[in-house]
Amino acid sequence: MIDTDTTHRVDEIVVGYNRDRSAVIAMLQDIQAEFRYLPEEALRYLSQSMDIPIAKIYSLASFYRAFSLEPRGEHLIHVCLGTACHVRGAVRILGTIERTLGIQAGETDANLEFTLETVNCLGACALGPVVVVNGEYHGQMTSAKATRLLKQLRKSDENQTGQDREPR
Amino acid sequence: MEALQRIRCPEDLTRLREALVSDRDPNKPCITVCSGTGCQAYGCQQLTDAFRKELERRGLTDTVDIRTTGCHGFCERGPVVVIKPEGIFYQRMEVGDVAEVVEETLVNKRIVDHLLYTDPVTGEKIVHEHDVPFYKLQTRLILGNNGLIDPTSIEDYIAVGGYNALVKALYTMEPEEIIEAVKRSGLRGRGGGGFLTGRKWESCRRAEEDIKYVICNADEGDPGAYMDRSVLEGTPHSVLEGMIIGAYAIGSHEGYIYVRYEYPLAVQNTGLALKQARAYGLLGENIAGSGFDFDIKIARGGGAFVCGESSALMRSLEGDVGEPRAKYVHAAEKGLWDRPSNLNNVETWANVPWIINEGWERYARIGTEGSKGTKIFSLVGKINNTGLVEVPMGITLREIVYEIGGGIPNSKKFKAVQTGGPSGGCIPESLLDLLVDFDELTKVGSMMGSGGMIVMDEATCMVDIARYFLNFLREESCGKCVPCREGIAGSLEILNRICAGEGRQEDIELLEELSETLRDFSLCGLGKTACNPILSTIHYFRDEYEAHISEKKCPAGVCKALIQYTIDPEKCTGCGVCLRQCPQEAISGEKKEVHVIDQSRCVKCGVCHDLCRFEAVVIQ
Numbered sequence: 001m002i003d004t005d006t007t008h009r010v011d012e013i014v015v016g017y018n019r020d021r022s023a024v025i026a027m028l029q030d031i032q033a034e035f036r037y038l039p040e041e042a043l044r045y046l047s048q049s050m051d052i053p054i055a056k057i058y059s060l061a062s063f064y065r066a067f068s069l070e071p072r073g074e075h076l077i078h079v080c081l082g083t084a085c086h087v088r089g090a091v092r093i094l095g096t097i098e099r100t101l102g103i104q105a106g107e108t109d110a111n112l113e114f115t116l117e118t119v120n121c122l123g124a125c126a127l128g129p130v131v132v133v134n135g136e137y138h139g140q141m142t143s144a145k146a147t148r149l150l151k152q153l154r155k156s157d158e159n160q161t162g163q164d165r166e167p168r
Numbered sequence: 169m170e171a172l173q174r175i176r177c178p179e180d181l182t183r184l185r186e187a188l189v190s191d192r193d194p195n196k197p198c199i200t201v202c203s204g205t206g207c208q209a210y211g212c213q214q215l216t217d218a219f220r221k222e223l224e225r226r227g228l229t230d231t232v233d234i235r236t237t238g239c240h241g242f243c244e245r246g247p248v249v250v251i252k253p254e255g256i257f258y259q260r261m262e263v264g265d266v267a268e269v270v271e272e273t274l275v276n277k278r279i280v281d282h283l284l285y286t287d288p289v290t291g292e293k294i295v296h297e298h299d300v301p302f303y304k305l306q307t308r309l310i311l312g313n314n315g316l317i318d319p320t321s322i323e324d325y326i327a328v329g330g331y332n333a334l335v336k337a338l339y340t341m342e343p344e345e346i347i348e349a350v351k352r353s354g355l356r357g358r359g360g361g362g363f364l365t366g367r368k369w370e371s372c373r374r375a376e377e378d379i380k381y382v383i384c385n386a387d388e389g390d391p392g393a394y395m396d397r398s399v400l401e402g403t404p405h406s407v408l409e410g411m412i413i414g415a416y417a418i419g420s421h422e423g424y425i426y427v428r429y430e431y432p433l434a435v436q437n438t439g440l441a442l443k444q445a446r447a448y449g450l451l452g453e454n455i456a457g458s459g460f461d462f463d464i465k466i467a468r469g470g471g472a473f474v475c476g477e478s479s480a481l482m483r484s485l486e487g488d489v490g491e492p493r494a495k496y497v498h499a500a501e502k503g504l505w506d507r508p509s510n511l512n513n514v515e516t517w518a519n520v521p522w523i524i525n526e527g528w529e530r531y532a533r534i535g536t537e538g539s540k541g542t543k544i545f546s547l548v549g550k551i552n553n554t555g556l557v558e559v560p561m562g563i564t565l566r567e568i569v570y571e572i573g574g575g576i577p578n579s580k581k582f583k584a585v586q587t588g589g590p591s592g593g594c595i596p597e598s599l600l601d602l603l604v605d606f607d608e609l610t611k612v613g614s615m616m617g618s619g620g621m622i623v624m625d626e627a628t629c630m631v632d633i634a635r636y637f638l639n640f641l642r643e644e645s646c647g648k649c650v651p652c653r654e655g656i657a658g659s660l661e662i663l664n665r666i667c668a669g670e671g672r673q674e675d676i677e678l679l680e681e682l683s684e685t686l687r688d689f690s691l692c693g694l695g696k697t698a699c700n701p702i703l704s705t706i707h708y709f710r711d712e713y714e715a716h717i718s719e720k721k722c723p724a725g726v727c728k729a730l731i732q733y734t735i736d737p738e739k740c741t742g743c744g745v746c747l748r749q750c751p752q753e754a755i756s757g758e759k760k761e762v763h764v765i766d767q768s769r770c771v772k773c774g775v776c777h778d779l780c781r782f783e784a785v786v787i788q
Contacts, residue, residue, distance in 0.1 A: 064470025082391035084548035123394025125548035126243035137209035
């Protein structure tokens with residue numbers, strides 16, 4: 001059984017596109033925006049509702065880089081690996097973040113605190129190397145700056161837990 | 169949106185433009201704040217808010233305008249602010265400078281010296297935007313409006329002559345005449361292919377079917393390239409105008425813009441532009457009263473590089489996995505939903521209104537024999553003036569890198585410039601006087617591509633660059649055809665081992681052989697051109713490959729397995745910064761004594777190198 005909250009949220013998205021089959025990628029994008037990833041039951045329901053085989057839905061969800069089939073952490077970190085960032089040392093920064101968080105690019109830590117992803121290019125090359133944390137750009141990154149940034153994020157989380165974290 | 173006066177004839181547009189222009193006092197001071205994605209990352213939004221507040225506080229809201237514009241191009245010096253009508257250029261502005269600028273420049277009409285740009289060559293401070301060397305050598309046919317208009321205002325676009333070309337085309341030109349003009353202008357596709365745009369339109373027009381599609385490719389995937397994004401963000405209406413003219417010439421009534429999902433501002437501004445154009449009757453049914461119908465939808469890409477390839481993009485628009493198909497099926501006959509389709513890139517579409525307005529003769533006078541007009545490049549990497557530059561075809565690489573780009577930072581030596589994204593190649597110093605156009609770049613083993621231009625200095629390893637692009641392409645290959653899927657993976661494996669210090673003598677030859685297979689047998693452009701990063705680096709920088717293989721050395725000091733971080737005892741002051749920050753606790757030493765790195769613990773993260781203020785940490 002798929003819970004009614006999920007079906008309701010998916011229905012709204014599907015109806016928004018007039019059930020147009022060619023809009024299925026856009027529907028998946030909206031589902032991801034709604035749930036922060038693509039939950040299996042939402043995909044199963046989309047498949048039933050649109051009468052598209054589940055295998056087809058999964059082939060789309062796994063082909064396009066924009067989609068995540070795993071739940072994402074509270075903090076979403078994107079390391080830009082565009083060529084301009086690469087020649088300015090983005091790989092070392094990615095390595096530092098991977099070591100500090102104990103996860104590889106594309107993974108989420110066990111507490112669902114951090115998700116680390118790479119992106120091909122953000123087109124903010126003047127700021128390179130660029131790291132984006134929860135949508136906020138941090139430019140001219142160095143390994144040392146990245147370490148400080150992660151420390152600050154962890155610290156603010158701890159403070160919030162201490163004071164009965166408010167729902168976000 | 170409130171009911172606007174719909175444009176029903178050419179005179180309506182002229183009247184509207186005249187009314188808009190007469191409402192605006194050209195001498196009224198206006199603060200233009202660059203609000204492209206680059207400057208937004210620098211915090212231009214806070215800057216705009218601060219200007220608004222300050223003007224309000226001083227009761228100047230009626231006498232001074234504020235305009236948030238698209239990308240001005242000089243991203244290196246962001247946030248960029250230009251005060252009109254004088255064109256005073258302030259760079260790296262901060263919220264703290266706002267009160268001073270309002271007081272000094274807007275009230276007292278004086279220049280704020282410390283916000284001016286200093287020419288690194290002459291050391292002189294430059295007051296006006298048009299005198300800054302970065303802009304001086306450019307010919308900004310397409311980007312010019314970016315600094316003038318608010319991209320969210322169709323009225324701004326109309327006031328500077330927008331939609332004039334559309335009305336001219338609809339009312340005074342036959343479709344064949346438009347195609348002829350675009351052909352004669354010599355405009356070639358700006359997405360990388362370089363195919364003659366007019367000819368493409370012609371074959372789509374000739375296809376005998378009622379339903380045809382016109383598509384704008386805004387799936388700008390080349391890393392280090394962001395010109396299409398800036399055009400869509402900054403003057404979305406110029407792209408729409410070009411598309412409507414193209415649709416009229418081809419005989420299409422439905423269009424699509426396929427935009428990267430990583431470009432939210434471009435999606436937003438384009439969506440708004442479509443709404444505004446519809447409200448004025450410049451898009452939709454009976455456009456400008458001419459009887460011609462055409463509408464456009466936006467589709468957001470899913471983040472697959474291969475969807476920049478036209479047939480893959482069309483599959484994606486159909487809601488399918490973006491896999492290319494063989495080239496013998498022509499999109500002009502069987503494209504989207506197997507209907508005749510014409511796809512052009514953002515910048516190509518944005519060139520069309522200019523050609524119609526100014527005439528193909530004027531356009532054809534710009535550029536070289538085989539490449540006409542201008543090209544926008546994103547000049548990035550190890551360069552002083554990172555930014556978007558629009559230059560006439562036929563300018564030399566040297567002019568771009570040294571005169572516009574201001575040379576290489578930190579007095580390092582220039583090594584190469586990479587053009588054409590993952591399908592392009594690296595061009596060495598000996599070819600800096602190359603004239604930049606479609607054919608010349610191809611001749612030296614690179615290509616124009618969509619216009620990424622990444623500058624590399626002596627601290628860039630060329631084997632690592634080849635590996636970087638192949639790694640990129642392996643991730644992005646759709647896997648449909650074997651030569652691309654296996655050829656790229658195989659090449660990457662060889663490059664990986666060379667970078668790891670395990671290269672074999674026969675590896676260079678093997679790479680060259682694999683490259684030929686990739687080029688000759690891959691299904692689409694992704695695989696066919698995947699050899700370029702390898703072949704061009706082997707051709708021009710063979711000695712670096714040999715150093716990796718034979719001497720197990722990375723001359724640029726990049727490949728981790730082949731380098732060591734050590735501390736120069738002459739320079740180390742024993743300050744202890746590296747010791748405290750080393751994540752591996754690999755550094756030891758007493759305070760004020762020379763420190764030492766324990767190589768067995770070092771993971772080569774480079775933190776010590778980044779932090780040392782005395783340049784005592786050296787890479788060997």
